[in-house]
Amino acid sequence: MTPKHIWSGGWEAESEEDARRRAEAEAERLAHPERYEAPTTVHPTATGADEERSGLGRNRIIALAAVTVLAVGGGAFAAGALLDNNDSSSKGIARPAALPAVSSKPITPTRGQTRAGTIYAQDSPAVVSIRTSSGSGTGFLIDGDGTLVTNDHVVESATSVQVKFGTDGRTLRGDVKGVDPSSDLAVVHIDPSAVPSGVKPLQFADSTGVSVGDVAIAIGNPFGLDRTVTEGIVSSLGRTLTAPNGFQIDGVIQTDAAINPGNSGGPLLDDGGKVIGVNSQIATNGLSAGNVGIGFAVPSNTVRQVLPGLRLGKTVSHAWLGVHIEAPSGLSPSTPSGAAITSVTTGGPADDAGLQAGDIVTAVDGQPMDDSTDLSTYINSKAPGDKITMTVKRNGQTQKIDAVLADQPPKVP
Structure with missing residues (x-):
C-alpha cells in the first residue's frame, strides 16, 4: 500500500x-575521516x-x-512578560x-x-x-x-x-x-x-x-x-x-x-x-x-x-537585558560561578546600567546565578520595565548594579 x-x-x-546526498556525504566521511568531526x-x-x-x-x-553564548533575555515566555494593557487598539498584548x-x-x-x-x-x-x-x-x-x-x-x-x-x-x-x-x-x-x-x-x-x-x-x-x-x-x-x-x-x-x-x-x-x-x-x-x-x-x-x-x-512582549553571556572560563575553586558577560549591547539596559564585558553576574535580586542559563531564565521570568539588582564580580571586587529591563528587540542585536 x-x-x-x-x-x-x-x-x-x-x-x-536527501537520501542520495546523505549517502554521498557518508561515503566522503568514510573516505576522509580526518576531515569530519560529525x-x-x-x-x-x-x-x-x-x-x-x-x-x-x-x-x-x-x-x-x-x-x-546566549542572548539575554527573551526566549520562553513567562507570565510576567506580558504588557498590562487593556487597550484593544494597542499593539501590546492585553x-x-x-x-x-x-x-x-x-x-x-x-x-x-x-x-x-x-x-x-x-x-x-x-x-x-x-x-x-x-x-x-x-x-x-x-x-x-x-x-x-x-x-x-x-x-x-x-x-x-x-x-x-x-x-x-x-x-x-x-x-x-x-x-x-x-x-x-x-x-x-x-x-x-x-x-x-x-x-x-x-x-x-x-x-x-x-x-x-x-x-x-x-x-x-x-x-x-x-x-x-x-x-x-x-x-x-x-x-x-x-x-x-x-x-x-x-x-x-x-x-x-x-x-x-x-x-x-x-x-x-x-x-x-x-x-x-x-x-x-x-x-x-x-x-x-x-x-x-x-x-x-x-x-x-x-x-x-x-x-x-x-x-x-x-504582540507578546519579552523582557530584555541586552548582554551576551557564557559560563566563566577556567573554572577552578577560585573562579566564581555565575554568568560571564562577553559583550554588552550599546544603548541597551545593561549598557545604561554600567555592566561591562568581563563582568560575572553571580546573583540577581538575591537569587544565586550558577551559570548563564540561570540568568537567562530569570530575565525571561520578568517583564519589560521591571527593575533588577545584580550582584557582579568585576576585577575581583563585588558590587551591586541596578538595571531596568526593556522590551526585547525583534531579533538579537
Whole structure:
C-alpha cells in the first residue's frame, strides 16, 4: 500500500534526493575521516521543497552541548512578560488569562489495543497539515472557534496558509492571527464551520507535572505523511533552544519520540492524550536532517501563556537585558560561578546600567546565578520595565548594579 500523504508535490523525490546526498556525504566521511568531526546540529522541523526557504534550511543551530553564548533575555515566555494593557487598539498584548491546564490521567487501552493506538484514535483527528509557499508542517486544533497552534517557523512570514485535516479532503484557508518568534509559536484561524464533524480540540496539561521517563507521543506530518504517530519517553527537562529570532527558549522538553521534518508545530502528548509540548526542533549528527532520537518541544505552559494574546492578534512582549553571556572560563575553586558577560549591547539596559564585558553576574535580586542559563531564565521570568539588582564580580571586587529591563528587540542585536 502506498503511504498516504495529504499534499501533492515532490516530497518523495525530495526525500530520495536527501537520501542520495546523505549517502554521498557518508561515503566522503568514510573516505576522509580526518576531515569530519560529525558535529551535532539542531534543526527546526518544518519541511519544504526549497531547503533554503524552509524551516529546515534556515536557522541552523549548534547543539546544546556546544552552545555557550546566549542572548539575554527573551526566549520562553513567562507570565510576567506580558504588557498590562487593556487597550484593544494597542499593539501590546492585553494580558488575557492563560489557557487552562487540565488534569491528565493515563488512558487505559481497550483489550487488544495499545495505549499509543488509543491516544492516536482520540487525538489525531484534531491534528492538521499546514502548508505555505515555502514548506509544510503540522498544527492542531485547540478550541471550537477554529484556533490552531503551530510553530512560528512553520508559517514564517505568511499571512495565510493552507490547512488540511487528515479526515477530510478539503483544503482550507487559514489566517495567521499572531506569531511569537521568541517562543517559536504561532496561531492560525480557520472557519470553525469547516472543522470536520466529530473532531475534538486537544487540551493542555500542566508541563510542570512532566517527569523524565514519562511517556511521550508525537503526532505530525513528517515528510508529508499524514498524521504519523511515534512514541517514546521524556528524555530530559529544562533544555534551552535558540528561537527563530536568535533569543533563547527555556524549559524545553527533550524526547526520543521520533520527530522529523514536517513534525514542526505538532503536539507532544502524555499518556492521557493531553498536550505537554509543541514539537519544534531536532538534533542530528550533522550528516542527516532526520531523527536520531533527540527532539525538542516548547512546553505546554509556555504555550498556554502565549496563545491567548496571539489569538487576539496582539504582540507578546519579552523582557530584555541586552548582554551576551557564557559560563566563566577556567573554572577552578577560585573562579566564581555565575554568568560571564562577553559583550554588552550599546544603548541597551545593561549598557545604561554600567555592566561591562568581563563582568560575572553571580546573583540577581538575591537569587544565586550558577551559570548563564540561570540568568537567562530569570530575565525571561520578568517583564519589560521591571527593575533588577545584580550582584557582579568585576576585577575581583563585588558590587551591586541596578538595571531596568526593556522590551526585547525583534531579533538579537
